[in-house]
Amino acid sequence: MTHDFDLVCLKPYPSPTIPLHRSTTSPLSITQRTSAVELVMLFTRNSNASLVEAKAGDEDGQLGKVGDAELEVPSGRETQRRVDMGEKVDLASMGRMGGSSHNQNPRPYSANSSDYKLLEEVGHGASATVFRAIYLPLNEVIAVKCLDLDRCNSNLDDIRREAQTMSLIDHPNVIRAYCSFVVDSNLWVIMPFMAEGSCLHLMKIAYTDGFEEPAIASILKETLKALDYLHRQGHIHRDVKAGNILLDNNGVVKLADFGVSACMFDTGDRQRARNTFVGTPCWMAPEVLQPGSGYNSKADIWSFGITALELAHGHAPFSKYPPMKVLLMTIQNAPPGLDYDRDKKFSKSFKEMVAMCLVKDQAKRPTAEKLLKHSFFKHAKPPELSVKKLFADLPPLWSRVKALQLKDAAQLALKKMPSAEQEAISQSEYQRGVSAWNFDIEDLKARASLVRDDDDMPETREEDEIMKQFVGEKAATDSKSTFGKSNSNIELCRGKSDQQQSECLNRKGKIPEVDSLESGIQENIVLKKNGLSTEAMASTSEKDLLPTKVKTVQTRQTQSGPLTPGVVLSHSASEKRYSERFEMDNQPPTEKAKCEARRAPSFSGPLMLPNRASANSLSAPIKSSGGYIDSMDDKTKANLVQIKGRFSVTSENLDLAKDIPLSTVPRRSQGSPLRKSASVGEWIFESKQQLPPSQSPSETSKSNLPTSLLMPHLQNLFQQTSLQQDLIVNLLNSLQPAEAVDASQNGKLPPLPRCPENNGSVEAIASEREQLLLLKITELQSRMINLNDELTSEKSKYEQLQQQLNAITCQEQNGDRREGDRVA
Numbered sequence: 001m002t003h004d005f006d007l008v009c010l011k012p013y014p015s016p017t018i019p020l021h022r023s024t025t026s027p028l029s030i031t032q033r034t035s036a037v038e039l040v041m042l043f044t045r046n047s048n049a050s051l052v053e054a055k056a057g058d059e060d061g062q063l064g065k066v067g068d069a070e071l072e073v074p075s076g077r078e079t080q081r082r083v084d085m086g087e088k089v090d091l092a093s094m095g096r097m098g099g100s101s102h103n104q105n106p107r108p109y110s111a112n113s114s115d116y117k118l119l120e121e122v123g124h125g126a127s128a129t130v131f132r133a134i135y136l137p138l139n140e141v142i143a144v145k146c147l148d149l150d151r152c153n154s155n156l157d158d159i160r161r162e163a164q165t166m167s168l169i170d171h172p173n174v175i176r177a178y179c180s181f182v183v184d185s186n187l188w189v190i191m192p193f194m195a196e197g198s199c200l201h202l203m204k205i206a207y208t209d210g211f212e213e214p215a216i217a218s219i220l221k222e223t224l225k226a227l228d229y230l231h232r233q234g235h236i237h238r239d240v241k242a243g244n245i246l247l248d249n250n251g252v253v254k255l256a257d258f259g260v261s262a263c264m265f266d267t268g269d270r271q272r273a274r275n276t277f278v279g280t281p282c283w284m285a286p287e288v289l290q291p292g293s294g295y296n297s298k299a300d301i302w303s304f305g306i307t308a309l310e311l312a313h314g315h316a317p318f319s320k321y322p323p324m325k326v327l328l329m330t331i332q333n334a335p336p337g338l339d340y341d342r343d344k345k346f347s348k349s350f351k352e353m354v355a356m357c358l359v360k361d362q363a364k365r366p367t368a369e370k371l372l373k374h375s376f377f378k379h380a381k382p383p384e385l386s387v388k389k390l391f392a393d394l395p396p397l398w399s400r401v402k403a404l405q406l407k408d409a410a411q412l413a414l415k416k417m418p419s420a421e422q423e424a425i426s427q428s429e430y431q432r433g434v435s436a437w438n439f440d441i442e443d444l445k446a447r448a449s450l451v452r453d454d455d456d457m458p459e460t461r462e463e464d465e466i467m468k469q470f471v472g473e474k475a476a477t478d479s480k481s482t483f484g485k486s487n488s489n490i491e492l493c494r495g496k497s498d499q500q501q502s503e504c505l506n507r508k509g510k511i512p513e514v515d516s517l518e519s520g521i522q523e524n525i526v527l528k529k530n531g532l533s534t535e536a537m538a539s540t541s542e543k544d545l546l547p548t549k550v551k552t553v554q555t556r557q558t559q560s561g562p563l564t565p566g567v568v569l570s571h572s573a574s575e576k577r578y579s580e581r582f583e584m585d586n587q588p589p590t591e592k593a594k595c596e597a598r599r600a601p602s603f604s605g606p607l608m609l610p611n612r613a614s615a616n617s618l619s620a621p622i623k624s625s626g627g628y629i630d631s632m633d634d635k636t637k638a639n640l641v642q643i644k645g646r647f648s649v650t651s652e653n654l655d656l657a658k659d660i661p662l663s664t665v666p667r668r669s670q671g672s673p674l675r676k677s678a679s680v681g682e683w684i685f686e687s688k689q690q691l692p693p694s695q696s697p698s699e700t701s702k703s704n705l706p707t708s709l710l711m712p713h714l715q716n717l718f719q720q721t722s723l724q725q726d727l728i729v730n731l732l733n734s735l736q737p738a739e740a741v742d743a744s745q746n747g748k749l750p751p752l753p754r755c756p757e758n759n760g761s762v763e764a765i766a767s768e769r770e771q772l773l774l775l776k777i778t779e780l781q782s783r784m785i786n787l788n789d790e791l792t793s794e795k796s797k798y799e800q801l802q803q804q805l806n807a808i809t810c811q812e813q814n815g816d817r818r819e820g821d822r823v824a
């Protein structure tokens, strides 16, 4: 893809006021990858600039419309217009547009990456990794957000908008960018370091059930001030959530992440953008999901209400459900609230305030300004009193981040194993239903109904009750986290596509994340809340690591975060991201930042649909993808630590490192806890257990020969099937609609059935192609199961024959002996 770029210097240093003029640099016609390099080169020529913007040009590659003039202090609308026009603007002046210049930092921040020393990673989101860093010329701690331009390659406008917005704002509760510039293919955004990270991060690490009301009141009040400011400046944030509320060590609260913010005063494309679907599903207002109705700043008020529930409970409502269900529930269900037994502890005014925000009719929601006057906020304590103490006993942010990465890795180690088929179907439906911009509610309902109900997490949560009304499904089994428990066991409850599980086990013989963990841990982390301590022990040995991995496993997994289409099928993209992240773990941060840029581009676009296992991982718990809870016996339930798709972690005999990387059959026969669930078919690894009772494992121990003969064959079959599946999944992942059409036209793939209803549209064809491929996968899976059956029965026949042979040999030997005796 080729883009035309122009360079626009937005924030010249040191002069706080500069004349407006168009960049003398000619528009560039360059490819996406080279653009970053060229921008850097161009930027370095302009040593005065501390913020460089890449702006997509007009169709003819010209920007124009910029004259030489001094800027007066502009209105928010005017500011946005000017920035959109690519003007140089006086940010100091702009900084005053919202009132006092709290954020104004008169100090210089160069655009030279060598002036910044990246330290620890302190967070990451769908498109960015954030590092604590030192700005060397001033020896000042700052944060560097590295946005991977490759991964956002069709969405430069969003990146540009975020950098712009962050640079223009000036409010004590809104995080701003000091400057931004391009390094390799990353955009580095330099901003204040918020030493305690995001609220969601804090909840995940130490307040899994949410904060106490006084802290919530303070955090929400500060956030609301930020929203009030942004709305008055003409912005809709569009991604208000606990993951985007940052805290510093004085209890200061700042709203961050303008990746999807929109300007309310825009016309044309930007106006149309407000009829689009942007944000994070659990936090999205109903009108954002409604076709064509458009939305305004009240959408942020809804998200704010959801954020209030998130802070109160430790998770957003509906967070355990797949995105499609969340969308539908948001539209169809009564709004969530603080109405349940567990919410009795909260004050009436808190409940009332939440209820005011979560009104479906946007016109009936209060403005931020009005909401600030609510009694709930009137009585809120200053954050330095109520918020600061939240992290008093916690280790530094980067240690916590590391601990959460361990937890994520442990989750991921389990997550590797669920049925790819189920995931593929779910994701395919999800992607088609949403990224195809299909807002036909009837169709949405139909698609949502395809999402299996057994995807739900087995938790006793209020959403279950809502969900019961909605789909009439029974409440899921309680499987509260046993965070802190050790000696758990991984139990793999088998599904139809067991070979995919064994594929995970066999393919590499180990889980990469676990490997990374083994080498990456250097810190002792003790996290306390209410006397409960969670330890992530330092260790480089596999054994020592085990308790850490187990302890960091949490039951609940949810989906959150802006939707990115990087994951087309299954969780593979986010998993891949994790694998990559952990592979990078031992690299210096600067290298990491560069590596981030080398990742494969995602299917980015204005709409991002991620199944974000943990992108913003500190923020986004992972959803389950199909718990076979009902098929588990009570004992299993009692010991349950975690459900991951078809896999559950139970609290007996945990040996994660031994069991997960299980790559060979003998390991199974050593009593591995991999075992079959009642609900499904055969699993080759279980073949010994499926032998007739007369052939107990001890008896069959004589049958080493057949096992050793059969197993290589079997493994070979597994590998072949795995390869085929890999190929298919890769194909699905990389399948672009146009390619699908080409391929079918070129006869590379079997011709697609053309239904009249799809009108031959590219998307419909691609979807059908996906379906065909999924069918193919299913077919392969059933063939594999049949083969397994055959092999099992052959094996038992072989063993019977072996026994008969042994018996005959014995008889013959006895006969010979007797004959010898007789002769003698």
Ligand SMILES: Nc1ncnc2c1ncn2[C@@H]1O[C@H](COP(=O)(O)OP(=O)(O)OP(=O)(O)O)[C@@H](O)[C@H]1O
Binding pocket: 122, 123, 124, 125, 126, 127, 128, 129, 130, 143, 145, 175, 191, 192, 193, 194, 195, 197, 198, 201, 243, 244, 246, 256, 257, 259, 561, 562, 615, 616, 618, 619
């Ligand atoms: N200035 C900062 N100081 C400290 N931590 C930060 C800062 N900015 C961001 N973080 C951490 O990094 C995480 C990711 O940052 P951010 O949300 O900006 O990335 P993103 O890719 O835009 O995320 P999203 O997936 O929500 O779009 C945050 O959730 C927060 O924990």
